[in-house]
Amino acid sequence: MSTTLDNIQRQISENPILIYMKGSPQLPQCGFSARTVQALMSCGERFAFVNILDNPDIRTELPKFANWPTFPQLWVEGELVGGCDIVLEMHGNGELEPLIKQAAERARQQEEGQA
Numbered sequence: 001m002s003t004t005l006d007n008i009q010r011q012i013s014e015n016p017i018l019i020y021m022k023g024s025p026q027l028p029q030c031g032f033s034a035r036t037v038q039a040l041m042s043c044g045e046r047f048a049f050v051n052i053l054d055n056p057d058i059r060t061e062l063p064k065f066a067n068w069p070t071f072p073q074l075w076v077e078g079e080l081v082g083g084c085d086i087v088l089e090m091h092g093n094g095e096l097e098p099l100i101k102q103a104a105e106r107a108r109q110q111e112e113g114q115a
Contacts, residue, residue: 004057005065011048015075016077017040017045017047017076017107018049018076019073019074020052021071021073022051023051024049024051029053032072059071068080070083076100
């Protein structure tokens with residue numbers, strides 16, 4: 001039987017760009033998640049998401065695993081980038097889009113290499 005921690009580690013390792021958020025990208029359930037996902041979507045790459053409102057076990061365990069108490073949480077290539085304030089700051093100063101595009105490109109190259 002897989003534990004919540006196993007699920008979190010699997011989600012992070014299987015998705016090069018992953019956001020843990022309240023709601024979904026199409027229907028965010030809090031302002032912080034809405035602003036973070038807007039910045040992420042403006043980068044023009046596909047990303048995965050986990051709605052923590054539908055996953056109370058992840059909502060409880062992820063802050064301990066990540067050592068980051070709040071949501072949303074943006075993970076890129078297995079590393080926690082940060083929450084709303086950090087993502088918006090990176091978006092504003094031009095750091096977010098290259099990070100996201102490079103991660104997406106590396107993921108495409110890996111998929112092509114495995115095909």
